[in-house]
Amino acid sequence: MNEQEVTPEILGVLRSMDLLKGKDPDELTEWLGKAPFEGGAECALRQFAAGERITTEGSFGNSFFILTRGTVSVTLGPEAQHLATLGQGSFFGEMTLISGLPRNATVTALEPCQIIEIPRRAFELWMKKPGPFRNTMDQTYIERGLGNHLRTIPDFADLDLKIIQELVKQVRLRIFSKDEVIVSEGDDADSFYLIREGYVRVVKAMAGGEQRTVAYLKDGSYFGETALLSAKRRNATIIAMGKVEVIQVMKEDFFALVNRDRKFADHMEKEEQRRLTTKPSSEQLSSPLGFIGEALERGLVKATSALVIHRDMCTRCGNCVKACAELHDGISRLTRHGMLFEAPVRETLTVLEPLLVTTSCMHCLDPECMIGCPTGAITRDVNGEVIIQESCIGCGNCARRCPYGNISMADVRSQEELAKQRTGAPIIGGYLKFWKTPENEPMMHEIETNNQKAVVRRVAVKCDLCQDYNYNHGCVHNCPYGAIERMDAGAYLHEVRGAG
Amino acid sequence: MNAARSVAPGARVSTSGIRAKRAERGWQIFAIVSVAALSWWYFSAHRQPSANRYHSLVLSLGWIGTSLALLAAALSIRKRVAYQGVGRMSVWLTAHIYLGIIAAFAIFYHSGLRAGGPLSAWLLAFFSLTVVSGLMGWWFARKLPPLLTDIEENPALLEDLLAARTQCLEGMFELASGGSPDFRALVEQRLLKETASWSRMFRFYRRRSTLAQELPAFQKEQAGCLARLAPQEHRGFQRAAEYALRVNKMNAELLLQRVLRGWLTFHIVSTGTMFGLAAVHIFTALYY
Numbered sequence: 001m002n003e004q005e006v007t008p009e010i011l012g013v014l015r016s017m018d019l020l021k022g023k024d025p026d027e028l029t030e031w032l033g034k035a036p037f038e039g040g041a042e043c044a045l046r047q048f049a050a051g052e053r054i055t056t057e058g059s060f061g062n063s064f065f066i067l068t069r070g071t072v073s074v075t076l077g078p079e080a081q082h083l084a085t086l087g088q089g090s091f092f093g094e095m096t097l098i099s100g101l102p103r104n105a106t107v108t109a110l111e112p113c114q115i116i117e118i119p120r121r122a123f124e125l126w127m128k129k130p131g132p133f134r135n136t137m138d139q140t141y142i143e144r145g146l147g148n149h150l151r152t153i154p155d156f157a158d159l160d161l162k163i164i165q166e167l168v169k170q171v172r173l174r175i176f177s178k179d180e181v182i183v184s185e186g187d188d189a190d191s192f193y194l195i196r197e198g199y200v201r202v203v204k205a206m207a208g209g210e211q212r213t214v215a216y217l218k219d220g221s222y223f224g225e226t227a228l229l230s231a232k233r234r235n236a237t238i239i240a241m242g243k244v245e246v247i248q249v250m251k252e253d254f255f256a257l258v259n260r261d262r263k264f265a266d267h268m269e270k271e272e273q274r275r276l277t278t279k280p281s282s283e284q285l286s287s288p289l290g291f292i293g294e295a296l297e298r299g300l301v302k303a304t305s306a307l308v309i310h311r312d313m314c315t316r317c318g319n320c321v322k323a324c325a326e327l328h329d330g331i332s333r334l335t336r337h338g339m340l341f342e343a344p345v346r347e348t349l350t351v352l353e354p355l356l357v358t359t360s361c362m363h364c365l366d367p368e369c370m371i372g373c374p375t376g377a378i379t380r381d382v383n384g385e386v387i388i389q390e391s392c393i394g395c396g397n398c399a400r401r402c403p404y405g406n407i408s409m410a411d412v413r414s415q416e417e418l419a420k421q422r423t424g425a426p427i428i429g430g431y432l433k434f435w436k437t438p439e440n441e442p443m444m445h446e447i448e449t450n451n452q453k454a455v456v457r458r459v460a461v462k463c464d465l466c467q468d469y470n471y472n473h474g475c476v477h478n479c480p481y482g483a484i485e486r487m488d489a490g491a492y493l494h495e496v497r498g499a500g
Numbered sequence: 501m502n503a504a505r506s507v508a509p510g511a512r513v514s515t516s517g518i519r520a521k522r523a524e525r526g527w528q529i530f531a532i533v534s535v536a537a538l539s540w541w542y543f544s545a546h547r548q549p550s551a552n553r554y555h556s557l558v559l560s561l562g563w564i565g566t567s568l569a570l571l572a573a574a575l576s577i578r579k580r581v582a583y584q585g586v587g588r589m590s591v592w593l594t595a596h597i598y599l600g601i602i603a604a605f606a607i608f609y610h611s612g613l614r615a616g617g618p619l620s621a622w623l624l625a626f627f628s629l630t631v632v633s634g635l636m637g638w639w640f641a642r643k644l645p646p647l648l649t650d651i652e653e654n655p656a657l658l659e660d661l662l663a664a665r666t667q668c669l670e671g672m673f674e675l676a677s678g679g680s681p682d683f684r685a686l687v688e689q690r691l692l693k694e695t696a697s698w699s700r701m702f703r704f705y706r707r708r709s710t711l712a713q714e715l716p717a718f719q720k721e722q723a724g725c726l727a728r729l730a731p732q733e734h735r736g737f738q739r740a741a742e743y744a745l746r747v748n749k750m751n752a753e754l755l756l757q758r759v760l761r762g763w764l765t766f767h768i769v770s771t772g773t774m775f776g777l778a779a780v781h782i783f784t785a786l787y788y
Binding site: 309311312313314315316317318319321336337340354356476477478479480481482483 | 588589590592593640641644645646648649654655656657658659660757760761
């Protein structure tokens with residue numbers, strides 16, 4: 001946005017919002033008027049006609065929106081269930097930026113609208129500073145997220161809207177990291193939990209003290225009601241299997257809810273009876289619980305585009321690696337290492353086949369690598385693919401964060417650097433960038449190959465799904481035996497589960 | 501009934517056949533229909549001998565066979581422009597295989613299943629070699645990967661395996677160099693032989709076993725040697741024995757990988773020679 005676009009009307013709207021309370025006009029103008037970050041993204045003023053879709057449920061986004069004029073409708077699901085109408089001074093789109101998950105609702109303009117689109121990097125910079133922006137965002141994330149989430153859980157879907165709205169104000173959103181214990185077996189029951197995002201493992205102590213995994217629960221599941229309803233201690237330990245978001249409903253709020261809605265209370269009692277009478281089979285008790293358990297344990301479930309090699313079909317010709325290197329300046333992003341699985345064949349689901357899930361970007365649903373990139377170079381496109389842009393400065397933050405070690409640091413010699421090498425001096429533009437802060441400069445350093453010195457740039461590299469080419473996946477495309485493919489592991493596991 | 505479905509649920513079977521069959525069904529039908537049409541054409545012309553008709557049939561089959569062989573050979577061009585988005589390599593390979601099969605029938609019918617003069621005989625010989633080596637490669641590509649999968653720990657490529665094998669050998673010799681003369685002698689005379697033992701390699705293939713499965717028995721076999729060593733060297737010798745077995749297993753994997761790549765050399769050399777002889781054959785047939 002240029003300074004002329006930041007009109008007094010827009011400033012008036014922004015300053016009236018709780019979100020930006022206390023910001024002076026100059027600060028707001030600066031925030032909106034220039035890109036305070038690398039990567040070229042900047043705030044933009046957008047106009048939408050009545051009926052035009054602004055965000056789509058299920059798509060991945062990199063922007064947050066502030067409505068400065070007009071009204072929009074927020075809908076959910078294929079039947080466009082109306083959730084809310086937002087007016088001037090409202091905002092939306094923050095959920096996907098905070099959680100990294102796809103957009104959870106569709107927003108459509110009800111009348112001609114004027115909207116400020118704020119890119120991820122600007123949003124993250126403001127979220128870093130303590131103040132009303134961050135506080136409001138956190139609170140909104142909880143309220144909107146939980147409200148929407150509760151409606152997607154079958155057992156909660158029939159609850160009165162008012163009850164949900166009241167409940168949302170009472171609950172706490174808690175985030176656990178991998179292997180963190182959420183509740184421990186034998187502890188007093190003080191709350192009920194709903195899994196908002198992620199997977200947890202249910203572990204029970206067996207005779208002899210051995211800890212065994214007896215079940216896995218995914219988002220939409222809940223736990224802790226048995227101990228509350230039967231006034232007993234926790235009968236299992238629940239452990240997070242990755243980043244897990246849970247909604248914690250305290251004991252008194254849970255009972256208030258049960259007492260207010262008879263239907264819900266009946267359902268909870270039935271569920272409790274079912275869980276008490278269903279004994280885990282010996283097969284279930286022998287951890288891991290088959291392929292699904294193994295896939296969950298090893299994080300495969302998060303992959304939206306895992307690179308999978310069917311080992312029985314692979315002749316080890318190496319064409320995949322060669323193709324990848326050929327397409328990426330001689331640096332292959334594909335290594336033939338990774339997780340080995342015996343997985344059900346998709347076509348039959350009755351027989352197992354050996355798979356190698358290679359050490360290659362899985363384009364996770366909630367990419368941890370995207371957290372804290374100083375230049376916002378690592379981002380995801382509208383299809384959900386995680387990509388590293390040219391603005392990467394090679395700090396290695398993403399490589400350290402990736403839980404699967406799928407990002408590596410490599411020396412890349414660009415044409416510019418090669419030109420510099422030839423002339424022995426930086427190009428003119430390089431001299432003109434003297435005001436740039438040193439940490440935002442690419443990490444240039446010298447390497448010596450074949451007795452020749454070369455200046456190279458260190459950048460983070462990972463599978464980019466061959467974005468720059470007119471077809472996807474050089475490795476898949478160039479395998480003569482069709483032994484390598486991209487797989488949406490979540491969808492695949494869903495199929496396997498359904499068949500089981 | 502799908503053969504895979506008759507297997508008990510959860511059983512591990514090779515699935516390369518299932519997938520390949522699905523992907524190639526269209527090509528298989530095309531090849532069967534084409535070969536049937538060529539056969540019908542050839543044998544019906546044979547039953548009603550007429551010099552002119554037979555001559556034009558032979559000539560047509562020759563041209564059809566040559567064209568199909570050239571089309572099949574376009575795979576090698578695809579490999580050289582591998583990354584320009586000119587279709588999936590797997591589709592090209594499937595086309596290569598089935599066009600090659602149809603070409604084989606056309607050329608054999610063209611030859612009248614007779615060797616003819618020396619040039620034709622050599623041409624037919626190299627053509628047969630091309631077809632046989634191609635079919636062998638096809639068979640290897642189906643049968644060897646599941647065997648490799650069973651015995652390997654990680655699906656490493658040949659280059660990585662060679663590097664890993666060197667490391668293991670170095671590890672074994674390093675242990676030997678720090679040991680007593682008896683230790684060194686045992687490593688050089690006994691364990692080094694084991695690294696290249698064909699019978700042991702074939703045991704991996706026969707049993708489809710991994711290193712972990714074979715190691716306890718191997719170490720037990722070597723236990724007799726421990727009497728010649730001081731007790732403090734026992735552990736080192738067991739480690740050296742593990743290195744030796746690991747190298748042997750890597751040799752087993754390398755052999756399979758070399759077979760998987762090596763047949764291509766024969767195929768390409770015979771194809772090149774065949775095309776050279778075919779060019780001479782066509783030239784002589786047209787001008788003399």
